[in-house]
Every structure is written in C-alpha cells, then in structure tokens.
Amino acid sequence: MFKCRTIFVTLTYKCNVFCEKCATRRSPDCNKSMPQKILNRVIEQIKINNYQNNIALGTGETLLYENLSYFIENILDINEKITIRILTNGKAFKLPLPIIYFDPRVQWIVTMDGFYQSDLDNLQYSQDIEAVKENLKELVKNGYGNNLLFNYTLNAENVKHLLEYVKFAQELNIKKIYVTQLKVFREFEEKLHQYDINVEDSMFKKLIKEVQQFSDKNDLNVFLPDFNRPLKERCWEKGILSPTINYNGNISFCSGREDAVIANISDPDYLNKWQNMLNFLSKSKNSSFWCKQCYNNNSTAKFYSHIKNKV
Ligand SMILES: C[S@@+](CC[C@H](N)C(=O)[O-])C[C@H]1O[C@@H](n2cnc3c(N)ncnc32)[C@H](O)[C@@H]1O
Ligand code: SF4
Numbered sequence: 001m002f003k004c005r006t007i008f009v010t011l012t013y014k015c016n017v018f019c020e021k022c023a024t025r026r027s028p029d030c031n032k033s034m035p036q037k038i039l040n041r042v043i044e045q046i047k048i049n050n051y052q053n054n055i056a057l058g059t060g061e062t063l064l065y066e067n068l069s070y071f072i073e074n075i076l077d078i079n080e081k082i083t084i085r086i087l088t089n090g091k092a093f094k095l096p097l098p099i100i101y102f103d104p105r106v107q108w109i110v111t112m113d114g115f116y117q118s119d120l121d122n123l124q125y126s127q128d129i130e131a132v133k134e135n136l137k138e139l140v141k142n143g144y145g146n147n148l149l150f151n152y153t154l155n156a157e158n159v160k161h162l163l164e165y166v167k168f169a170q171e172l173n174i175k176k177i178y179v180t181q182l183k184v185f186r187e188f189e190e191k192l193h194q195y196d197i198n199v200e201d202s203m204f205k206k207l208i209k210e211v212q213q214f215s216d217k218n219d220l221n222v223f224l225p226d227f228n229r230p231l232k233e234r235c236w237e238k239g240i241l242s243p244t245i246n247y248n249g250n251i252s253f254c255s256g257r258e259d260a261v262i263a264n265i266s267d268p269d270y271l272n273k274w275q276n277m278l279n280f281l282s283k284s285k286n287s288s289f290w291c292k293q294c295y296n297n298n299s300t301a302k303f304y305s306h307i308k309n310k311v
Helices: 036-048 068-078 129-141 158-171 186-195 202-217 270-281 284-292
Strands: 006-009 054-057 083-088 106-112 148-154 176-181 221-223 250-252
Touching: 036 068, 068 083, 106 129, 129 148, 148 158, 158 176, 158 202, 202 221, 270 284
Parallel strands: 006 054, 054 083, 083 106, 106 148, 148 176, 176 221
Antiparallel strands: none
16 A cells, blocks of 8 residues: 555544535534554554655645644654645644644645635634735745645635635745635535536636636646546556555545545554455456445546646
C-alpha cells in the first residue's frame, strides 16, 4: 500500500463549519479524532516502509486536530521527499500558527464555497467568508503565499462570482486555482439539486469563458472541471489507488470506500491483507463491483482538466 502517489490520512472528523454538501458531517464519526497511539503507529509504518510521496489530510477540519504539529514534524523528519497536503475551509487558518505548518513541503489547499457571504446561504453554516479572505491576505503578507493553493467548489449560483475569486487569487499571487465541481450526492439530491450545474446553459458557458480568457491573459493556472469527460471514469481502471487511513486506523483502498475496511494499521498482518485484496480486485468483475459502491461514482460529479499548467 506504500507504492502509491498519495496516502489519505484522516486525523479528525471534527469541523468548525457545517456544509450541506459534506458527507462526512453526516457520518456517525463526525466528532472523532485519531488517538495518539494510532497516530504513532501511522508515523512508524510510513517510516518503516520508506514511503516517499504525498500524505493528504482532509476529511474534517484538520486545523482542529490537537496533534497536528507533532504529526507534521514527525512526517517531514522521515525523509526529504515526503510532502504533506492539507485541505482547510480557512476559518481557523489564522496567524499566529506554528512555523512548521509553512515548511516548503507542506501545501495548504483552501476551499471556498463562494466569494461572497450570500453565496453560502443554505450551503455552508458558521463560516465568515470575509474573515477567511482577511486570513488569506495576512498569510500572504507574512510570506506564506507559496504554501497556498485555492480551491473553489463550483455550483450553479457561485459561478457568477468565479471571475472575482480568480482576480482575488491573482492579487494574492496564488499560483494554482482549482475549480472543482460540487458533487450532489444522491441522498441529498433534493436539497442540493438546485446547485447542480447545467453545462449547456449559455450564461454558464459565458461565465466560464470569461474566466478562461482572464486566466490566459494573465498567465494563471486555473484548473476547471472538464465538462465533457464521461461521468463514471473509474479510478481503479485508471490504476489510481489512494489508500485511506481512517482516524481509528482502519485502512481502505480509496476515499469514497471508507466503508470497505481491508485491515487496521495496528494489525501486524495488515500489509498481507492489503496485497490479498489487491489480487482479488485485479479481476475486473470484482473491481467493477467495488467501484459501484463508491460515493464518488454515485454523484453527478465529473472530472477536471486544466487551462494552463506552468507551475
Ligand atoms: C471534506 S472537506 C475537509 C477539508 C476541509 N474541512 C475543507 O472543507 O476544505 C475536503 C474537501 O472536500 C470537498 N467537498 C466536500 N463535500 C463535497 C461535495 N459534495 N462536492 C464537492 N466537494 C466536496 C470540500 O470542499 C473540501 O475541498
Ligand atoms: S468545512 Fe470541510 S469538513 Fe467541514 S463540513 Fe465543510 S466540507 Fe465538510
């Protein structure tokens, strides 16, 4: 499981914001965090297996995890190649913060659900979008801009302010801006379907074109969803595996299938169990069944492409 590009580690499910879109908020685990003993086991196994790629943190709001500095310090110490990517909603991303958070190998992806507070109505509660913008300005002013990437969860409403958001990023000299599509989960469809994008809508096309023109003109890397790609591309068939280690040490193949636990990291035999499962899934019939259960395949989301990539 250590031969991969990314390992997802869930340090906490806790969050300081409530998003309608978010599946983890409705999880029975929504207030759980990784105990120190499991945390140490994760660090130990990453070290023993000489893992040299990326660790992604971001199921709840990782900034609320009390042992975050300890985790980052110990992971970066393992070898010089490991990098860490952390997703945040930006609310607690406020200086002063431990200096280790801004090591060159730590990257923060700040997700915004809109550019104005009104964009968040009925979508994201207890968030103050203007305060987040101020936090970001302060971080950049203090020299931490290189650690930041932006992410905008696009929907049919906030697309109207996407260009302003991109201009804000440009002012802060942010090098990469991901525009990711809101996934409307089947079980929340009724509540969220009004935000689902109609890619054929002429107003939508116009707004996206404006963003494309602006980013071309200003040499920006704005990654937009590829609206023409087929809906149900399977990670498995593309050979992308993203091991996920949950707060309680449970390991699964992918984010989206945390329900399907292969083994616990505390189990001395977990690597063998991982390999056996890998062999089982290499038969396409089995892998199809596996992917059919993924919540990513059960949404209306599509994949992404980019306009420019010079970074
Ligand atoms: C679950 S959050 C955890 C990290 C952090 N609390 C945040 O909001 O960035 C991880 C990422 O998933 C995204 N996300 C959650 N639900 C989503 C949905 N239904 N559609 C698209 N993105 C979603 C969030 O916007 C965020 O970028
Ligand atoms: S801020 Fe992140 S973790 Fe919290 S509810 Fe929203 S998407 Fe989920």
